[in-house]
Amino acid sequence: MNGLLRKSVMVLAAIGLLAAPAVQAGTLKIGAILAETGPAAFLGKPEVKTLKMLVEQVNAKGGILGNKVELVIKDSAGKKENAVSFAKQLIEEEKVFAILGPTRSGSTMAIKNICEQAKTLLISCASTKKIVDPVARYVFKTPQNDSLAVRKIFEEMQKQKISKIAVVVGGTGFGKMGKMFMNKLAPEYGIQVVANETYSPKVTDLSALVTKLKANKDIQAVVNWSIVPAQTILAKNMRQAGWDVPLFQSHGFGNINYVKSGGKATEGIIFPAGRLLVADSLPDDNPQKAVLVQYKNDYESKYKEPVSTFGGHAYDAFMILKKGIETAGSLDKEKVRDAIEHMTFAGTGGVFKFSPKDHSGLGIDAFVMMTVKNGAFAPYHGK
Amino acid sequence: MDLFIQYLVAGVTYGIMYAIVAIGFNIIYNTTGIINFAQGEFVMLGGMTAISLLEYLPLPLAIAAAVLITMLIGALIEMVFIRWLDSPSVLRMIIITIGLSILIREVALHIWGENIRSLPYFYGDEVTTVSFGPVRLSPQVLWVIGICTVMVACLSLFFKVTPLGREMRACSANRTAAILCGINTRNMVTFSFMLSAGIGALAGCVMSPITYTQYDSGTSLAIKGFTVAILGGLGNSVGAVAAGILLGIIEAFSVSVLPLAYQDVISITILLLILFWRPYGLFGSSAAARLKEF
Numbered sequence: 001m002n003g004l005l006r007k008s009v010m011v012l013a014a015i016g017l018l019a020a021p022a023v024q025a026g027t028l029k030i031g032a033i034l035a036e037t038g039p040a041a042f043l044g045k046p047e048v049k050t051l052k053m054l055v056e057q058v059n060a061k062g063g064i065l066g067n068k069v070e071l072v073i074k075d076s077a078g079k080k081e082n083a084v085s086f087a088k089q090l091i092e093e094e095k096v097f098a099i100l101g102p103t104r105s106g107s108t109m110a111i112k113n114i115c116e117q118a119k120t121l122l123i124s125c126a127s128t129k130k131i132v133d134p135v136a137r138y139v140f141k142t143p144q145n146d147s148l149a150v151r152k153i154f155e156e157m158q159k160q161k162i163s164k165i166a167v168v169v170g171g172t173g174f175g176k177m178g179k180m181f182m183n184k185l186a187p188e189y190g191i192q193v194v195a196n197e198t199y200s201p202k203v204t205d206l207s208a209l210v211t212k213l214k215a216n217k218d219i220q221a222v223v224n225w226s227i228v229p230a231q232t233i234l235a236k237n238m239r240q241a242g243w244d245v246p247l248f249q250s251h252g253f254g255n256i257n258y259v260k261s262g263g264k265a266t267e268g269i270i271f272p273a274g275r276l277l278v279a280d281s282l283p284d285d286n287p288q289k290a291v292l293v294q295y296k297n298d299y300e301s302k303y304k305e306p307v308s309t310f311g312g313h314a315y316d317a318f319m320i321l322k323k324g325i326e327t328a329g330s331l332d333k334e335k336v337r338d339a340i341e342h343m344t345f346a347g348t349g350g351v352f353k354f355s356p357k358d359h360s361g362l363g364i365d366a367f368v369m370m371t372v373k374n375g376a377f378a379p380y381h382g383k
Numbered sequence: 384m385d386l387f388i389q390y391l392v393a394g395v396t397y398g399i400m401y402a403i404v405a406i407g408f409n410i411i412y413n414t415t416g417i418i419n420f421a422q423g424e425f426v427m428l429g430g431m432t433a434i435s436l437l438e439y440l441p442l443p444l445a446i447a448a449a450v451l452i453t454m455l456i457g458a459l460i461e462m463v464f465i466r467w468l469d470s471p472s473v474l475r476m477i478i479i480t481i482g483l484s485i486l487i488r489e490v491a492l493h494i495w496g497e498n499i500r501s502l503p504y505f506y507g508d509e510v511t512t513v514s515f516g517p518v519r520l521s522p523q524v525l526w527v528i529g530i531c532t533v534m535v536a537c538l539s540l541f542f543k544v545t546p547l548g549r550e551m552r553a554c555s556a557n558r559t560a561a562i563l564c565g566i567n568t569r570n571m572v573t574f575s576f577m578l579s580a581g582i583g584a585l586a587g588c589v590m591s592p593i594t595y596t597q598y599d600s601g602t603s604l605a606i607k608g609f610t611v612a613i614l615g616g617l618g619n620s621v622g623a624v625a626a627g628i629l630l631g632i633i634e635a636f637s638v639s640v641l642p643l644a645y646q647d648v649i650s651i652t653i654l655l656l657i658l659f660w661r662p663y664g665l666f667g668s669s670a671a672a673r674l675k676e677f
Contacts, residue, residue, distance in 0.1 A: 037497040171644060198644040202603055204594035205397065207520075208638040208646075211389045229499045229595055239510040240521040241389075261499055261595065263509040 028067040028331065030055075030321070031074070031096035033086045033111075034125070034314070035103040038078030039201060039228045042255040044103045046311030047125055048073055049303055050295075051100065054318050057298075064325050076102055083107035084114065091118045097331065100317045101125050103310070104227075105146075106173030112139055121337060123317040125310070127251065128177040132359040138337060140359045142316035142349055143309075144274065144366045146174070149251045150181045152272040152367045153223060154189040160383055162220045162246070166195040166213050168206075168234060170226030175201075178225030178250055194218055201228045210237045221245050227252035232262030239265045246270060251367070254309030259372050270380055272367040274349040276312045277377045287346045295348055312348030320345055320352065385517035390635045396524050396593075398631020399531040403586040404608025405615065405623035406538065407579040413555035413618045414575035417476045421460070421484035422583060423605025424491075429453045429584025430596035431491060434500045442503065450584045457580025461573045484601065491598040502591040523592050530589045534582055535624055551575060555618070610654040616664030626665060 032051055035044030055071045063069055072094050074086040083102045090096045091114070098121035102108050105128035115122040116136040124131055127143035157165070167182050169175035179196065186193050195213055199206060213219060222245060224234050235247055249271040259266045275282060279292035295315055296307050321336075323345060328335035341359070345352040350366025371380040404422055411419045433449035440448060464479060471479075504511070506522040513522050542548040553561040554571045562568055587596065594600070611630055615622030630650060637649045657664065 037492065041497045197642060200644070200647055203646075204600070204603075205393070206643075207393045207396075208390060208635045209643050211386060211393065212638050212643075215386050229597070233595070236509045236521075240512050240519070242512050242514075242519040257498070261501065265509040 026063075026067055027070050028064055028325075029070045029072060029094060029096045030098055030100065030318075031072045031086075031090035031094060032100040032314075033074050033076050033083050033090070033102045033107070034100075035078040035107070036073075036075040038076075040078040040103050042257050042308070043125075043227060043252070043310040044075075044078070046255065046299075046308045047101065047103060047314035050299060050311040050314040051318055053298060053302055054315065058322065064322050065329070065331070067331070072096060076104075076107055078104055078107070080104075080107050080110040084110050087111040087114050091115070091120050096120070097333070098123065098321055098336075100314065100321070104172070104174065105131065105177060108141070109173060112136060115139060119333065121321070121333065121340075123321055123340075125313040125317055126174070128174060129181075129360070130177060135357060135359050140320070140340060140354070140361075142313045142320065142347070142352075144251060144272075144349055144362045145360055146177055146250070147181045147185070148362070148364045149272045149367065150178065150185055151364055152369065153248050153270075154185060154191060156270065156369055156380075156382075157191060157221060157248075158189050160246070163190055164192050164194050164218045164220050166197070166216070166219045166222045167193050168195075168197045168199065168209070168213075168222060168224045170201045170228050170230055171198050172201050172226065172228070174250075174252065175226045182223060182225070199226075199230060201226070201230070203230050204233065205237065206230065206234050207237045207241065210234070210241045210243060214238075214241055214243045219245060221248060223248040223250075225250045225252075229261065232258055232266060235262050235269060236265040251309065254370075254377075256306045256308065256377065259375060259377070263375075266372045267374075269372050271370055273370045273377075274309050274312060274366060275368055276307055276309050276348045277370055278368060278379050281379070287351055288348070291346055292348055309348070316345075316347035316349050316352070319347060386639070388515075388518045389520075390639060391632065392518060392520055392524065394632035394635030395628055396527050396631070397634065398628035399528055399624075400586060400590055400604075400627075401607045401611045401630060402624045402627025403531050403534065403582055404604055405612035405627055406535065406620050407583045408608060408612040409618050409620050409623055410551075410575050410579045410582075412612075414551055415465075415572050416473065417465070417480065418473075418609070418617075419576075419579065420477065420480040420605055420609075421487060421601075422579060422608060423601030423603075424484050424487040425453055425457060425580040425583030425601075426587035426604055427491065427596060427598065427601035428456060428487065428580075429587035430502065430591040430600075431495050431500070431598075432584070433588045434502055434591070434596065435495070437502065442505070446502075446585070446588045449588060450581050453584035454577040454581040457576040458573050461576040465572070465576075466569060484605070488599055488601065495598060497598060499595040499597045500591075501595045502588060504592045505589075521593070523589075527589050527593070531586060534585060535620075538582070538620065547574070607650060610650055613654065613662075614657050614664055616666045619664065619666055622664060622666030629665075 034047045036048050055069045059068055076082040100123050103125050105126040108124040108126040108131050116138050122139045124141040127146050129145040129147045131141045169179040183193055247269050249269055251272050253271040254273045275288055276292050279296050282289045299307050324336045324340040327339040341354055341356055343354050350362040352361035354361040369380040370377050407422045429449050432452050433445045436445040436448050504523050505526050512519045550566045551571050554568050611627040612623055615626030634646055
């Protein structure tokens with residue numbers, strides 16, 4: 001009896017294993033590692049919401065190439081270690097077709113090699129140029145390069161005849177790269193960096209730093225590079241100390257929640273961003289306008305909150321993957337990769353032109369200068 | 384000179400906040416011998432609860448209600464997790480309180496999400512400044528210094544003068560003698576948790592506009608508060624205040640000579656130096672320390 005029972009169990013198990021792939025056919029598993037909680041939540045949450053919304057829309061229309069999309073989202077909480085273990089899990093256990101994200105530059109750099117070696121497509125929502133320089137065959141990204149954001153800011157400073165600045169960054173991957181680029185590119189624009197400071201990402205008050213910088217009368221503007229709440233703490237401390245010099249932020253400022261948490265102190269902050277925040281005022285013949293307005297309306301009516309540029313990065317990542325699969329006409333990873341590498345795509349971040357040497361696809365024209373006026377984002381037209 | 388005063392004010396603001404957290408550690412340590420690593424979470428809970436209550440109550444009432452609720456939570460924690468333990472070892476208590484702090488943090492994450500929030504400024508808004516000669520600061524800083532000083536003064540009066548305060552001091556001096564005197568030491572323990580939670584919550588409310596409150600803002604505060612408590616001599620509340628202000632001032636002035644990135648290094652280095660050189664703290668005495676278990 002015992003032997004018969006064991007044999008029948010084995011037969012059933014074998015049938016089960018054979019049947020399983022049959023059930024799986026027609027499903028496309030896409031993984032996503034996003035910082036839904038933690039210090040980067042203002043970036044990760046809109047990204048998660050956007051992906052969920054897009055998957056719903058795509059599945060309602062029959063999926064991608066007839067395959068239903070199954071989205072596997074992992075919350076990295078903004079931590080590199082989590083990103084690494086989730087990447088391994090998604091690749092080895094879940095066997096996803098591609099990974100979207102992570103949200104943060106540090107997390108992306110931590111999994112860049114893992115994905116490259118596993119030959120799994122990684123389309124990151126993080127911005128540092130190092131993600132695509134040196135180019136890895138399977139790694140792409142959708143935000144504009146941080147080096148370009150720096151250039152955009154410096155161009156604006158040149159117009160305003162600002163030549164001496166203070167650089168203040170958060171001690172994260174994003175911040176350190178920003179500091180490196182700012183110091184490296186400043187001489188090209190005739191700008192001198194007279195102070196370089198790094199703060200801990202968890203800092204809760206920067207008034208001592210503001211005292212130190214304000215005492216240096218040479219400083220004509222301050223550039224802050226981080227995505228943590230300290231972005232707005234710095235603004236508050238500066239205005240409370242009565243220091244009115246222009247404050248420039250990175251393109252990590254594009255979520256209205258930062259403005260809400262900083263209140264009046266954020267008035268007049270200048271930062272580069274994609275055109276998503278000014279979608280409605282674009283001329284009709286702008287190649288991005290249709291995509292931007294559609295995404296903005298869909299997101300805002302579904303989630304009842306304003307769009308942010310970060311959700312846009314996730315939108316671009318998903319749509320680029322979708323277009324890549326549809327162009328390749330199959331679920332062959334190599335063909336999809338090749339399709340993406342030669343793609344031109346009008347997205348929320350800009351008009352992407354990928355190439356084997358350029359896995360970021362965006363130039364400095366993807367940016368517009370924005371500012372905060374009366375508690376809302378507005379285009380910046382200079383002083 | 385103006386710079387000096389500006390740094391000094393920043394240092395004192397911070398120092399007083401660390402001191403309040405340290406006093407919270409001290410109150411519980413004195414009555415029970417336990418180091419309550421969930422102290423930082425009380426601060427966070429005070430701020431978060433007040434922010435939630437703000438929708439229904441005006442600001443002063445919201446803060447008062449938040450303090451009371453946090454005190455109740457402190458009492459509950461003591462009664463559920465600590466009271467029934469039978470002379471636990473120090474190590475066991477430390478692990479339990481660390482576990483509690485993680486638990487509270489996760490519950491807070493579920494209730495409030497991971498957004499940063501803050502109470503509105505008590506007077507004015509994010510850009511209001513008040514000038515004292517060349518020094519400019521936000522009025523909220525004055526509120527922090529004012530309220531915390533009043534708290535410290537009230538606490539020392541409470542412990543010196545009121546019967547309840549004296550019973551708690553008796554408990555900490557010698558538990559067995561206190562029991563023999565008819566003091567209900569178990570209630571004293573609960574009350575010490577309530578008191579610690581209450582002052583932590585009030586401090587959390589008053590610093591929320593400056594530092595923002597987030598579900599995990601308790602952790603770093605607990606570490607700094609613990610450093611200050613050790614620095615001032617564990618159990619010595621006057622020492623805690625002095626040590627807190629000292630640490631705050633050192634941190635603030637360190638920014639003027641060292642890059643900002645080293646600010647946390649300074650406080651941890653000081654903690655390590657004190658632990659090596661004078662482990663009973665700057666103001667503690669070695670004789671008294673030998674009498675205590677920790």
